[in-house]
Structure formats: C-alpha cells, structure tokens
Amino acid sequence: MAVPERLKGIAPLQGELVTLPSVQELRPVNSFEEAYVAEIDIKLSNVVVKLLETNYPRNPELSLSHLRRLLRPEHLPEPLKRELEESQQRQGSPSKPAASIHVLIPPPLPEISEIQTLLAPYAPKTPIEADTTNPPPEPLQPIIRIQKTVISTKPPTTIAEAQEWSRTKWSTVYNPAARSAIHAPPQVQLIRAKASISPRAGYFLALAREVAGETLRSGRGRGVGAVIVDPELLTGKSDDTDELLNSVVAVAGDTRWWKASLEKHAEGATQEKKEPDADDEGGPESHAVMRGISMVSRKRIALNNPVTSEPESSTPSEVESAPLSPTSLESHFFQLPNLLKSSKGGYLCTALDLYVTHEPCICCSMGMLLSRFRSVTVLQSGMRRSGEGNSLDAVHGYGLHWREELNWRAIGFEFTESEVGGDKAGEEFNA
Incomplete structure (x- = not known):
C-alpha cells in the first residue's frame, strides 16, 4: 500500500491528555x-x-x-x-x-x-535619664x-x-x-500548550504507533515510534488529516537491531520473529527519539544549503546497511519541505513537539532537552512503572522534562487511552 493511502487510514487514538508532574511538585526539597x-x-x-x-x-x-x-x-x-x-x-x-x-x-x-x-x-x-548629682560615666563601647x-x-x-x-x-x-518557573510550568504556558496539543495528540500518537509497527515488522528494532511536529504550521488551520500531516517535520522508528537484521538477511534466514540478544542492540543513537532529532538536523542542513545538501535518495542496499536509513514512512516525511527556519533560537528543535510511543531513555531525554523541544507526549502504555532509571516519570525516576537544575525544560504529557486495543505495549525497556 502506498504511503499516502496508509496515512489516510490512520484513526486517531481516543483518550485524555494528562500533565506529567515535575519532581519539585512531588518531592519538594527545602534547603x-x-x-x-x-x-x-x-x-x-x-x-x-x-x-x-x-x-x-x-x-x-x-x-x-x-x-x-x-x-x-x-x-x-x-x-x-x-x-x-x-x-x-x-x-x-x-x-x-x-x-x-x-x-x-x-x-x-x-x-x-x-x-x-x-x-x-x-x-x-539607649536613652539615659538625666541625673545632676551623679554624672554618667564614660560611655562604654556598645x-x-x-x-x-x-x-x-x-x-x-x-x-x-x-x-x-x-x-x-x-x-x-x-x-x-x-x-511557577522553578517548580512547574507557568500556568499560562501550560494552558496554551495543552490547548494546542490535546485535540491532536491522539492522531500524532496513532501515527507514532504506525511508525513503530513498521519498524518492528522490518526487524530493524523494537516497536518504538517518534513523531516530531511543528505546532506553528497548525496555527489557524483546521484539524483535517492533510493539515495534520503537513505539520509533521519528521518521524523515526527504532533501529537498535539493524546490525542483527543485516546478519540475518545475509544468512538468508526466514522472517521468523526472534528477538536478538541484548548484546546485539545498538546504542542510544539508534533509538527513535535520537534518530528523529538527527532527521531534523539533516533537514536543517538541507534548508540552509539547498543546492549542495538536498535529501539523499538511498538505494535499497544503502537503506539496509545504514543505521539512519529511512523506512517508507520516515522517507516520506523527511522529503516534505515543511521545516521552517528557526526564528526562536539556534537550536535544532526549538518550539517543536515530540510524540513518542514509549518513555525515552535517559540519554534520549537529555537529547530532547538539549534540542529545545517545547513538549513531549508519551502513550501511557509506553510509560515504565518501575525502576529508578525512568527518565520522565517523576514518581519513580528522574522527571527530566522539568527539573530546576537543568537549563531547559519541556512540558511533559501522558496520553491515556480510553479504550486500549490488543496491541497495548507492556514491554519494559528504555525507548
């Protein structure tokens, strides 16, 4: 099925957008x-x-x-x-x-x-009452x-x-x-971001889940998908499918198993589902969030140097051998000329919104902050509920999206599906 047809068939997830609390709100530390x-x-x-x-x-x-x-x-x-x-x-x-x-x-x-x-x-x-008979002694040093x-x-x-x-x-x-600026997002900033994200979060997360499914079926990585959106492209626009798709700057799936999938392909193995060992996994640069940031970077290079840095058209062999090679969905959005020149700073993703199917790992979360995203929205089914290594979960983990020690803060949201389908992700891993 052609990419445009697949995108037309994506149904938005139904649910509620909930603000992720900050560490300072849940665990205020008085000094x-x-x-x-x-x-x-x-x-x-x-x-x-x-x-x-x-x-x-x-x-x-x-x-x-x-x-x-x-x-x-x-x-x-x-x-x-x-x-x-x-x-x-x-x-x-x-x-x-x-x-x-x-x-x-x-x-x-x-x-x-x-x-x-x-x-x-x-x-x-200190006033002293006058005494004519006994004059006061020499005043002492107070x-x-x-x-x-x-x-x-x-x-x-x-x-x-x-x-x-x-x-x-x-x-x-x-x-x-x-x-407010230290402990939690200022109310004005939070209300505006939530009003902008809430009506569209279901669709972008459904798209992220579609990207995750494509990645998983290809055997390149885990079922994680990330979608990067420029909310400025939606200002004053309707929420029909075409307008929503035109605001998507980049999508990315996980490729941590790309080396293992290459070896499997070279050996002529069958497409039987078999999860590679942990030793076969690539590093955070192969995770969906970091790959999405890299795609934005490549689009910015192409935007600043349109003659010499046009998007590359990879051959099938290159697509299979390069960690950042695009799948069909990734390639489709990468080639859209919809990345605006940054007018709010010189960082990669200033004022952009990130939608991801799973809670990012600590490294990806720091990459998100350093890239200056406005917000991050995670599916509830992809939030880890145990372990101290949680990156965004302020209850059990670090709550990196909004910490006063860091020089940038992104508003964090969790999308709770009202009716979770059979493909609910219950895996425990760093996305």
Missing part, C-alpha cells in the same frame, strides 16, 4: 541554612545594609528575594522575640525602649565577633546583640508554608510568579 540577626539603630538601617553587602557579599547562587531584610522587634518570629524578651529581663529594661530594628545576615557567615566589631557604631542608642535563626534558601511553594516560616524562622514572602 535551610543558619543565619544571623543583628539589632541596630533604626535610623541607620540603610547604612548598615550597604555596609553588610560590601563586606559580606551574598552567594550569587542563592536567590533570597523571598526573605525580608529588616524587621521591627514586634514583627520578629516568635522564637527570636521570646529570646529577645528574656535577654532584656536578665539585663534590666531601660526606662524607654531603644529605637531599634533587626537586620538579617544570610550565609556565608563570618565570626560573630567580627560582625559585632563592624556594627558597633550602629548599635541602638555591644551588638546577635541572634541565630534558620532561613530557607528556596522560596515557599504555598502561602501556608510562607506563614509558617514567618512565624518560626524569619519573615518570608510568597510570590506565585517566582514559584
């Missing part, structure tokens, strides 16, 4: 460090803050914008307020309260004696009162968490906008 609190003259607070920033620069890796720098005595957290009152009772209260304010000194921390020496000229002035507390080096994830930290540790501000 607390010790800090100092110094009592100073309220009139000199601005001078003291500048002095501290000059002598003790903050760690540039820590963003402490969620912490207040200055607090009046009445706004101190309960433990610090109680400690301050007990200290004043032991020393005897002055006739009038000192006009003081408390400044936070975050890590890295110097010696307490060093801070007391530096801030001594800025100690709060001592800066230093207290210890604990601060969070990461912003709070909820209002309740900010309130609890303010009550027990130090005054903390909750900023929803600051949280």
Whole structure:
C-alpha cells in the first residue's frame, strides 16, 4: 500500500491528555541554612545594609528575594522575640525602649565577633535619664546583640508554608510568579500548550504507533515510534488529516537491531520473529527519539544549503546497511519541505513537539532537552512503572522534562487511552 493511502487510514487514538508532574511538585526539597540577626539603630538601617553587602557579599547562587531584610522587634518570629524578651529581663529594661530594628545576615557567615566589631557604631542608642548629682560615666563601647535563626534558601511553594516560616524562622514572602518557573510550568504556558496539543495528540500518537509497527515488522528494532511536529504550521488551520500531516517535520522508528537484521538477511534466514540478544542492540543513537532529532538536523542542513545538501535518495542496499536509513514512512516525511527556519533560537528543535510511543531513555531525554523541544507526549502504555532509571516519570525516576537544575525544560504529557486495543505495549525497556 502506498504511503499516502496508509496515512489516510490512520484513526486517531481516543483518550485524555494528562500533565506529567515535575519532581519539585512531588518531592519538594527545602534547603535551610543558619543565619544571623543583628539589632541596630533604626535610623541607620540603610547604612548598615550597604555596609553588610560590601563586606559580606551574598552567594550569587542563592536567590533570597523571598526573605525580608529588616524587621521591627514586634514583627520578629516568635522564637527570636521570646529570646529577645528574656535577654532584656536578665539585663534590666531601660526606662524607654531603644529605637531599634533587626537586620538579617544570610550565609556565608563570618565570626560573630567580627560582625559585632563592624556594627558597633550602629548599635541602638539607649536613652539615659538625666541625673545632676551623679554624672554618667564614660560611655562604654556598645555591644551588638546577635541572634541565630534558620532561613530557607528556596522560596515557599504555598502561602501556608510562607506563614509558617514567618512565624518560626524569619519573615518570608510568597510570590506565585517566582514559584511557577522553578517548580512547574507557568500556568499560562501550560494552558496554551495543552490547548494546542490535546485535540491532536491522539492522531500524532496513532501515527507514532504506525511508525513503530513498521519498524518492528522490518526487524530493524523494537516497536518504538517518534513523531516530531511543528505546532506553528497548525496555527489557524483546521484539524483535517492533510493539515495534520503537513505539520509533521519528521518521524523515526527504532533501529537498535539493524546490525542483527543485516546478519540475518545475509544468512538468508526466514522472517521468523526472534528477538536478538541484548548484546546485539545498538546504542542510544539508534533509538527513535535520537534518530528523529538527527532527521531534523539533516533537514536543517538541507534548508540552509539547498543546492549542495538536498535529501539523499538511498538505494535499497544503502537503506539496509545504514543505521539512519529511512523506512517508507520516515522517507516520506523527511522529503516534505515543511521545516521552517528557526526564528526562536539556534537550536535544532526549538518550539517543536515530540510524540513518542514509549518513555525515552535517559540519554534520549537529555537529547530532547538539549534540542529545545517545547513538549513531549508519551502513550501511557509506553510509560515504565518501575525502576529508578525512568527518565520522565517523576514518581519513580528522574522527571527530566522539568527539573530546576537543568537549563531547559519541556512540558511533559501522558496520553491515556480510553479504550486500549490488543496491541497495548507492556514491554519494559528504555525507548
């Protein structure tokens, strides 16, 4: 059957698109460090803050914008307020309260004696009642009162968490906008991506399953298929089959058994289904996702050098011998002149969407992030549910699609079929 006819017969999968949670959402890690609190003259607070920033620069890796720098005595957290009152009772209260304010000194921390020496000229002035009979003695060098507390080096994830930290540790501000970019996709970005992907995910995943089936039947690799789509080509377009197919930049299947299939073909073996040993498998460069990225790369070369780098037309022998040689479906989409010049950065797959039948391996997931995909959508039947090596599963694995440690993040989705057919994949392997 000709490729266009096969594509016309693909029926979209029916199901629901669910957002993959991030590691930060499921396993929030709070980082607390010790800090100092110094009592100073309220009139000199601005001078003291500048002095501290000059002598003790903050760690540039820590963003402490969620912490207040200055607090009046009445706004101190309960433990610090109680400690301050007990200290004043032991020393005897002055006739009038000192006009003081408390400044936070975050890590890295110097010696307490060093801070007391530096801030001594800025100690709060304690009023002394006039006594004409006994003139006051020479004033002693004031001592800066230093207290210890604990601060969070990461912003709070909820209002309740900010309130609890303010009550027990130090005054903390909750900023929803600051949280979203670190812990999970910003709501605006997530809503737009989901609205764009949800109506079409069933069709593109059905196409990925068709690519996987072609790969499996050829004996070149496992039944894994990947489809790469440019959502910009669908902007303002209808969701009929022709428009959906025209937005597909590349498709790729798995070829990890291509060497074994060559040997089998050379020996004139029958087409009996027999899975090669693990030692026969190729590396991640033979996986569907990495092959799809390579095809986008080759199309970009052809786009930038149309005269010298036109898509190659391989002979049958070359198709059988090269790891990146296309199948009929791969060749069809590779030859479509639908790859737009990148206007959003110089990376291979900036703003493109990836649909894959199985959860990619760790190497492929990192390749996906380095290529700057906008999103990745995986069939639920292809998500691994055990093992710590899961790449996208944030429950048991790494949740690489959205981790604050990485310099790029892709929105992750899982497509749950409402009625799973008989070809549901239950294999446990890295795709």
